[in-house]
Amino acid sequence: MNLRSKYGIPQDAVITIAGTVGVGKSTMTNALANALGFRTSFEKVDTNPYLDKFYADFERWSFHLQIYFLAERFKEQKRIFEYGGGFIQDRSIYEDTGIFAKMHFEKGTMSMVDYDTYTSLFDAMVMTPYFPHPDLLIYLEGSLDDILDRIKERGRPMEQQTPVSYWEEMHQRYEEWINNFSACPVLRLNINDYDVVQNEQSIEPILERISHFIQQSQLLKR
Numbered sequence: 357m358n359l360r361s362k363y364g365i366p367q368d369a370v371i372t373i374a375g376t377v378g379v380g381k382s383t384m385t386n387a388l389a390n391a392l393g394f395r396t397s398f399e400k401v402d403t404n405p406y407l408d409k410f411y412a413d414f415e416r417w418s419f420h421l422q423i424y425f426l427a428e429r430f431k432e433q434k435r436i437f438e439y440g441g442g443f444i445q446d447r448s449i450y451e452d453t454g455i456f457a458k459m460h461f462e463k464g465t466m467s468m469v470d471y472d473t474y475t476s477l478f479d480a481m482v483m484t485p486y487f488p489h490p491d492l493l494i495y496l497e498g499s500l501d502d503i504l505d506r507i508k509e510r511g512r513p514m515e516q517q518t519p520v521s522y523w524e525e526m527h528q529r530y531e532e533w534i535n536n537f538s539a540c541p542v543l544r545l546n547i548n549d550y551d552v553v554q555n556e557q558s559i560e561p562i563l564e565r566i567s568h569f570i571q572q573s574q575l576l577k578r
């Protein structure tokens with residue numbers, strides 16, 4: 357019996373992985389997709405035409421980057437819908453607005469006009485009854501120090517050159533954001549409680565918790 361059947365996870369489930377930069381979303385996306393035989397939906401960092409420019413000049417590029425991410429995530433959403441689910445998604449669309457756009461607006465690196473334009477587009481596209489929300493959002497959390505170590509270890513040059521205060525601000529905002537998030541069910545995982553890199557078996561207790569959550573939320577939907 358495969359792991360998906362063993363834990364009774366529906367084959368059309370859509371699970372999104374959320375959390376701050378470097379916390380381990382892509383790694384978890386791969387581990388869960390392999391274990392469940394699901395497709396993946398990744399953020400493409402290397403081919404993003406704005407990301408390097410954005411890190412070099414937030415004020416100049418924050419609006420362009422948000423529009424780009426929104427378009428990319430919406431295309432991915434369409435692909436997931438066309439396949440009929442069975443996906444693990446690396447980062448949720450909700451973080452673009454709830455974390456990044458909001459943070460840049462509030463810190464003064466996105467103008468109010470740009471922020472209003474962006475949020476009205478986001479709301480028209482996403483916050484509608486026609487937009488399918490994921491079955492589960494897995495929120496990865498960890499200490500700022502552990503996350504900074506991971507950002508350093510991964511070594512993306514644009515992130516190394518960014519002041520620690522940026523990651524600190526983001527880390528705080530994530531905590532506040534997840535405590536108020538209600539668009540879909542949330543499973544919180546602390547990065548010290550599993551290690552899918554060194555120990556492949558550590559995915560099974562996570563599958564068990566996912567199964568429990570999805571079954572409970574399906575009961576609530578009835």
Ligand SMILES: Nc1ncnc2c1ncn2[C@@H]1O[C@H](COP(=O)(O)OP(=O)(O)O)[C@@H](O)[C@H]1O
Nearest residue numbers: 377378379380381382383506509510551552553
């Ligand atoms: N469970 C883990 N144990 C140890 N290192 C990890 C773990 N998960 C991720 N990492 C490492 O942390 C870094 C960031 O992980 P990544 O999955 O790219 O994060 P994200 O997608 O959230 O930005 C990478 O170098 C990755 O190898």
Ligand SMILES: Nc1ncnc2c1ncn2[C@H]1C[C@H](O)[C@@H](COP(=O)(O)O)O1
Nearest residue numbers: 376377378399401421422425452456515
């Ligand atoms: N919406 C976003 N605005 C600004 N920057 C973003 C957004 N979404 C992702 N990013 C950045 C953060 C990282 O440098 C890369 C990839 O994110 P990761 O958390 O490592 O998957 O893109």
